[in-house]
Amino acid sequence: MPPAQRHPTMTDVAERAGVSPSTVSRTLRGLPTVSPEVRARVEQAARELNFAVSRQAASLVTGRTGVVAVLVPTLTSWFMGSALSSLGPLLRAADMQLSVYVIPDLAERASFFKHLPARRNADALLVFSFDLTDEESARLDDLGMPVVYVSQHVEGRPSVYVDDVAGACEGTRYLLNLGHRRIAFMTTVGASGFTFSSHERLLGYRQALTEAGIPPDDDLVVSAQAQDRRATVEAVGKLLSLREPPTALFAEHDELAVSAISTLRRTRIEVPGRMSVLGFDDQPLAEWSDLSTVAQLPSTMGHVAGELALKLINDADADHKRHIILPTQVIPRATTAPPPDPQQEQTGSGTDPRDGHARGDRTSSVS
Template sequence: MSAASDGPAGHDGEATMADVAQRAGVSVSTVSRTLRGLSSVSPKTRGRVEKAARELSFAVSRSASSLVTGKTRRVAVLTPHLDSWFLGAALSGVSAVLREADLDLLVYSVPDLAERTAFFDRLPARRNADALLVVSFDLTTEERARLDELGMPVIFVSQHAPGRPSVYIDDAEGARRGMRHLLNLGHRRIAFLQSSDDTGFSWSSQARLTGYRQALEEAGLPYDEELVHYPVVRRRRGIGEAVGHLLSLRHPPTAVFAESDEVAIEVISVLRAARIDVPGRMSVLGFDDHQLAEWLDLTTVAQPVVDIGRAAAELARSIIEDPDADPARHRVFPTRVIPRGSTAPAAAPTEGARREAGAARPHDI
């Protein structure tokens, strides 16, 4: 039986708040307080109102609720694109928390500089959400100033924004951990592949190159620009060319540290196509702990991506509920190295490589 035929209803046949109030025997304001979850309603009254709402198939619209509360019950996410494992995993964590809190998720994807510019010109999130999560990419000073004009909390995810709420890992420290693993296996010629693309975005994971350099310095090893490359991650040929360059060096590396598991997986594919044994001749280390990493036996520096998404959503929810709380609160997640079958002790160096590396004396790692 429809709500319209079972009692009074709105002109369009759908139940109204007044219908719910009449059926429950309470005032319209009591229905409003109940459906907004306010604690001023007794459990007995709340039960009657919720039962009446179910019987009439009544649901509170977000727009109507926002007029009363000033809240949209939505959290927006700003992300460069949606076709990477990391972003998908982070968003799954975000959405799980928002569902539990009865909050909606609104996603803005800006895959190129033109759409990014348009977003900051128009600020479509204004009045459409109660908080904004900025995931993974760096903002300019001007862009941060524009977001301040939104009049809503802005939480930075997978990056540390000083003075602003942030949820992130220490990318440099994670890279140092990965490098120490390779150094402890006896590797001294270690390449680093820092992914790039043609969108012009600056990624927060760039700090991993800093950790790579710091680990070399700790070990007393020189930084060699020939061992660092920036392949375009969206083109398989770019990674193939980077690996080809490394293999053509007079003294090629014995290990490759890839900035992400997605790059590391492609590196292994290229090496095996070239009949280069992994890890016998070349060890490969990734970063992230992608869902395929365990299946492909990839050694990696793991970060809890889903947990980072959950923590970001929880932080957004807490700031929405208590806007006067510390605006600079943040949460840092640890990283850990997971050894698998893609890394092994370094093969004995050739005589030429030993002479070339003679200036770099052994250090305890």
């Protein structure tokens, strides 16, 4: 039986090329500190020996793992799927791997911050949409690697995010400019990891009302449990039971907006004839539903966050406090319109804001 064939090592390549093992390492990792002639000799020797650098071996030489870790509260949301789908190809193009840590509940969260499994297993960590305590932030600071915060801004630390306050302001101003003065806001409770954006969007809504000289009314702010249709029904019912119901509803995200529209239409409330509805995010669901919304691009956010992480890994002089703010944009569609005219509501006649036709007798005579 022939003896087992030994796999070639970096030392074997170095001997064949007539250079040191460290020169082989620098060459095969593409570093610019190797002359073209030496690079050609090393690459030729590696091809002849059918040699490939393992990440473990490279880590011993460089102190790097070739891995970027991601900390997320869930993998089931549209936002996370879009962000990670653009981050993965970017890292692969840079010869980096992606490692994902999902901590959907308090028990797994406590375990992660106790043991910090990303330590020594990654070159950078991207933290998506978490409200971290001061103690948790301090633990991440002790990792000894770049930590980039995504979809949130953290003072003194690299962050990539949309300005949720500004986006919600834009959305509320859009409804104000249509003529609405009674504008409700629906928030989500129980959405793990996303409370940061929730607080910021509510703040932007209130800020826009205040700027318009309209005192915020707490009765117009309702909450619905995430993934709970009955909670949405109850929240809409609370708004419709007010002495003066709203003429517009701004939902914290698109899924909540679509659920509210379904509830309104089941109760024979026309959208947008009697109530306009605006979402936030611009998920595919929004386009399918013809939902007016405030759009953000998580795919761009994931890509930009990945670029920032790579820069922090590879450039010792990079700004470790840099904040990158991405834009939002109001997308008007079919679920928003000017509020109904109170007199027309009482008489049942006038113009229907959806089609511009009279609601009353549509026949005419020619004299």
